[in-house]
Amino acid sequence: MTDKIFTAKHYLNYQLKATNAHGIHSPFVFKLYNEVINSNKYFYAFDDIEDLRIDLLESDSVIEVKDFGAGSKVFKSNQRSVSKMAKYALSDEKTGQMLFRLIEFLKPETIFELGTSLGINTLYLAKAWHKGNVSTFEGCPETLKIAQQNFKKLNVNIKAVEGNIDETLPKALQKNDKVDFVFFDANHRKSATLKYFHACLEKAHENTVFVFDDIYWTKDMGEAWEAIKNHSEVMLSIDLFDLGLVFFRKNQPKQHFLLRF
Numbered sequence: 673m674t675d676k677i678f679t680a681k682h683y684l685n686y687q688l689k690a691t692n693a694h695g696i697h698s699p700f701v702f703k704l705y706n707e708v709i710n711s712n713k714y715f716y717a718f719d720d721i722e723d724l725r726i727d728l729l730e731s732d733s734v735i736e737v738k739d740f741g742a743g744s745k746v747f748k749s750n751q752r753s754v755s756k757m758a759k760y761a762l763s764d765e766k767t768g769q770m771l772f773r774l775i776e777f778l779k780p781e782t783i784f785e786l787g788t789s790l791g792i793n794t795l796y797l798a799k800a801w802h803k804g805n806v807s808t809f810e811g812c813p814e815t816l817k818i819a820q821q822n823f824k825k826l827n828v829n830i831k832a833v834e835g836n837i838d839e840t841l842p843k844a845l846q847k848n849d850k851v852d853f854v855f856f857d858a859n860h861r862k863s864a865t866l867k868y869f870h871a872c873l874e875k876a877h878e879n880t881v882f883v884f885d886d887i888y889w890t891k892d893m894g895e896a897w898e899a900i901k902n903h904s905e906v907m908l909s910i911d912l913f914d915l916g917l918v919f920f921r922k923n924q925p926k927q928h929f930l931l932r933f
Contacts (some may be wrong), residue, residue, distance in 0.1 A: 791819030
């Protein structure tokens with residue numbers, strides 16, 4: 673099965689089977705769905721971040737991208753225009769704002785983002801909760817440089833970690849007793865995704881949340897998502913098609929939800 677057929681098959685399954693609030697029997701997930709996933713709650717920070725996205729879309733800069741991951745389905749060269757990166761490589765506004773609401777809802781203190789890109793999602797994570805400490809990990813120096821310029825424009829204190837995440841993540845985890853929230857959006861390969869998952873799992877606790885991007889991007893990523901949601905320590909998983917959320921809440925039976933987003 674090719675990756676395109678795999679993604680199309682799961683998208684059709686998602687469209688046919690995903691439910692809304694009426695199909696949720698967990699009080700926690702019901703509240704999460706209404707206040708975070710299916711909410712239109714507006715925050716002033718949204719406008720500032722989306723103004724930066726517009727600036728990126730209008731940029732005439734071209735950079736040399738150093739790619740440690742699975743590559744791109746769009747770009748065939750490492751010479752990439754910032755405007756096209758903003759158009760094709762960034763999560764959309766809806767996803768960024770859902771991540772913001774998720775942070776605002778959960779109020780995690782130690783937040784890791786694996787894969788900074790141009791920094792738009794990073795800003796959504798950082799602006800949501802004033803006590804949140806965001807560390808973002810990026811392998812490409814030129815990409816990270818643009819992200820840091822965006823952080824400076826919005827006067828946000830974000831710890832940017834440059835280098836191969838295979839090397840930088842273990843060092844960062846050693847310096848932290850726990851992680852409360854991790855957004856996995858870096859190397860979209862099964863082996864790398866599972867490696868990062870297991871590394872972060874060692875510092876997870878009952879209230880930690882992991883969010884995985886592009887869970888059906890390829891058959892490889894679909895297999896990674898399947899392994900993660902079936903892991904013995906994952907008690908609750910939510911499939912939003914583009915994103916997968918996992919929780920480690922101990923006082924409940926293992927549950928999986930396919931929810932409309």
